Amino acid sequence: MIDPRFYEALGPMTVRALAPSAEIGGDAERLVSGAAPADRAGPSDLCYYEPKGAAPLTTSPAACIITAAQAHLAPNAGALILSDRPRSTFARTAPALIRARSFTPDVAIDPSAQLEDGVRLGHGVVIGAHARIGAGAEIGPHTVIGPGVAIGRRTRIGANVSIAFSLIGDDCLILSGTVLGEQGFGVAGDASGPVDVPHLGRVIIQDRVTIGANCTVDRGVFDDTVVGEDTKIDNLCHIAHNCQVGRGVLMAAFAGVSGSTVIGDGATLGGRVGIADHRRIGAGSTLAGASAVMQDVPEGEVWMGYPAKPIRKFLRETAWLNRKSAGARNAGE
Known part of the structure; x- marks a missing residue:
């Protein structure tokens, strides 16, 4: 709906x-x-x-x-x-x-917006119609809160953040420059050329989530993009439309998660990890830095490489290649 x-x-x-x-x-x-x-x-x-x-x-x-x-x-x-x-x-x-729904022209804070006690707003904040902000929340300078957005109690949002089509839980931390709820990269084509597929879903950020600076979380096409409780996301990460990120996930800088991927509770993504679309990353698994994940990853496993594979297999193959390379060099001397 x-x-x-x-x-x-x-x-x-x-x-x-x-x-x-x-x-x-x-x-x-x-x-x-x-x-x-x-x-x-x-x-x-x-x-x-x-x-x-x-x-x-x-x-x-x-x-x-x-x-x-x-x-x-x-x-x-x-x-x-x-x-x-x-x-x-x-x-x-x-x-x-x-x-x-769009913003009311020439109105910085729409009169229909609901702000509970103790909300602190920085200079130049824009709040759309029927948005709701919980008690004790802090909104940084020049941040834009779209129509209908709900932000939980004691949540802190940095400067120059854009939040639309989103429901944010309590005690979250969203750092400067992050964009939540914009349309993802869904494109269809026909004889008339490419056309953007409408995104009609939402972004759900559950309680106690941290999202670093200059991150992007896209809203879903129909379903919600969800980030689970206690997940910690580093700077410069991207979560695409329809993704489901579990509870307590750790995601280091520059990680990119393609559309409709499911990441289980407690998974860890190293820096610059890239995950293909429609993948399932098992609970408690670890993806080493710069891994390119093209397959589903079972629960609790450690994968690495380009393309990523179980760490023991990756290390064995790397050692074999090193031996072959050393042998070829020695033969040429």
């Missing part, structure tokens, strides 16, 4: 009005008012579906599904918009239904 604190519905609209030039199957006058992923779309939602093989979408009662497949693969949909590029068609269509 789209969070109304951050997004406003522009519909309902008929399927025909959404896609006036498209080939439509089913009820072209069906009303659509929201958007959701295909597996959770309800009877008033728009979604897109790109089947793997001929897998049917039998469980979705969506008002409208954008798909390249035939109607028998989505029998419960009210209507279909047929497209060779469902994701890009969704990206071009969804903004007609849902719009991000």
Whole structure:
């Protein structure tokens, strides 16, 4: 469900009005008012579906599904918009239904914002409509808090921070220059060129999280990007859309986590670690500095290398290569 604190519905609209030039199957006058992923779309939602093989979408009662497949693969949909590029068609269509809430012009602190006792604001702070800031929180100079954002009690936020589409817990520390809740790098393409996929999710930062200076945490496409309790993130790290970071995770500087990755509780990421998208990093695992992680990492294991692999395997291979190199040098002398 789209969070109304951050997004406003522009519909309902008929399927025909959404896609006036498209080939439509089913009820072209069906009303659509929201958007959701295909597996959770309800009877008033728009979604897109790109089947793997001929897998049917039998469980979705969506008002409208954008798909390249035939109607028998989505029998419960009210209507279909047929497209060779469902994701890009969704990206071009969804903004007609849902719009991000914007700041009130020429107002630094919106009168509808709720500030509890003891909140301290630095010079030049901007706070959007219906934002909520808990007791004892500190907001640094020139920080921007977007509409609907909630910040917990005693949380401290540095200067020049931007927070949007986010819910922040109690006793957090967010250092200067960090950006939370902006759109991630989701791009679809068709004959008209690339188009940004709308991000309609949120960022959830749980209690007692530390996020260093100049970090970025992107909001999800539909689901939330979540950082769990007591996690500590160093400066200059990036967490992409839809990621789930567990409790007590340690992430050193320059770490980059690609979209839809899940990091288990208590994992440790060394400096400059890079993780590919849709990976699972097991609880209690360790990724050594500068590792490039292309595979899932089991719980409790230590991996390193480029590409990363279990540390014992990496060290054995490195030793073998060193012996071979030394032998080749000696043979050439």
